[in-house]
């Protein structure tokens with residue numbers, strides 16, 4: 001059973017690398033497949049890249065790893081998702097990392113769920129940086145991967161995938177918990193960039209005793225986000 005990943009940027013490639021290293025087959029969907037031919041070929045022979053529509057059709061599990069601005073059109077491009085597990089790894093970031101475009105009474109994931117008819121939407125892989133997805137090993141143990149979604153079986157599928165690539169999967173229950181997971185991602189951005197904890201991060205990284213896995217996870221998330229902004 002293959003896993004389709006929509007988007008082959010920082011997040012998509014890191015997840016694909018982690019999955020294929022564990023023997024999974026990955027199908028990427030992007031607007032211009034030729035643009036990613038080399039990057040995808042470098043991941044080995046259990047991976048291919050095609051159009052977004054073909055990738056969605058190819059697997060029962062689809063991971064969204066695209067800029068938030070692209071989410072709505074992709075969700076609505078499929079008339080009926082036919083029960084596919086749709087894992088939302090995006091964050092509804094406002095321009096310039098100035099905040100979130102959804103929150104408090106809804107979330108990006110819940111809005112996606114309204115648009116992706118027939119999909120079983122799960123929020124996962126949004127709270128930590130791309131580097132952690134490629135390699136989740138830390139001296140203090142596994143970083144956590146909170147997962148939420150209204151369908152228990154779909155949630156379990158995402159938790160199994162998170163566990164497979166070295167995370168401690170945490171069952172957060174229904175999809176409305178994405179209202180907490182999306183701001184949680186923003187917490188890391190806020191701490192390191194807006195509150196200037198980058199320097200403190202350096203101090204901690206140089207201490208003899210290793211900082212916690214969560215700290216490393218947060219730090220690398222921020223470094224990835226900085227590259228995006």
Ligand SMILES: NC(=O)c1ccc[n+]([C@@H]2O[C@H](COP(=O)([O-])OP(=O)(O)OC[C@H]3O[C@@H](n4cnc5c(N)ncnc54)[C@H](OP(=O)(O)O)[C@@H]3O)[C@@H](O)[C@H]2O)c1
Pocket residue numbers: 006007008009010011012029030031032035052065066067068070073074089090091092093125126127128129130131185221224225228
């Ligand atoms: N970077 C992180 O560490 C991190 C952490 C947590 C969550 N996230 C979230 O994950 C998402 C992806 O982040 P990223 O850093 O991987 O972004 P990225 O490096 O910019 O990659 C985005 C990918 O999506 C593709 N794409 C754009 N529009 C598309 C469409 N309509 N259909 C299919 N593919 C499309 C892009 O293809 P083209 O190159 O052809 O445009 C590219 O391959 C964002 O929502 C971000 O907030 C990122």
